[in-house]
Amino acid sequence: MSIESETSDPAVDSHVEEIAAEFGDAITQLPVYQRFAEAKAAVENDEQAQEKIEEFESIREEFMLARQTGQADQEALRELQAAQEELHDLPIMSEYLEVQSELELRLQELNEVVSEQLVVDFGEKAGGCCED
Numbered sequence: 001m002s003i004e005s006e007t008s009d010p011a012v013d014s015h016v017e018e019i020a021a022e023f024g025d026a027i028t029q030l031p032v033y034q035r036f037a038e039a040k041a042a043v044e045n046d047e048q049a050q051e052k053i054e055e056f057e058s059i060r061e062e063f064m065l066a067r068q069t070g071q072a073d074q075e076a077l078r079e080l081q082a083a084q085e086e087l088h089d090l091p092i093m094s095e096y097l098e099v100q101s102e103l104e105l106r107l108q109e110l111n112e113v114v115s116e117q118l119v120v121d122f123g124e125k126a127g128g129c130c131e132d
Contacts, residue, residue, distance in 0.1 A: 027110070036103045039096040052087040059083045 027033055043049045063080045066072040087093055111123035 027107070030106065032099065032103050032106050035099045039092075039099045042092055043096045046090075046092050049087075049090055049092050052083075052090060052093070056080075056083045056087045 028037075043053075059080050060083075063072055063076050066076055088097060108123070111121070114122040
């Protein structure tokens, strides 16, 4: 199905892109975003956290493969959950997850403000191309 659109005005398009860039820049200036960036960098630079992340990812990949082949069992699930718990128990990871959640909530609030103007869920529409 093709949707015909009016010819866009390059000046309007350029202005909207400029405002969008300013909006993105403004988000990076939010204190919650700054804390998120710092927490993310701390996790990325922490050897123990990186080891636990790699361990968790490896166990998760094994579990997903076992699940696809019908061989996943409760013991494999418990192992995956234990690895995730160990990872989340690291203070540096716990801080990261907490501030990530705060940032996601703030971004959802901003999405609602933008969506009110558009009469659609901006974040949902911007994040995907198709709906079933």
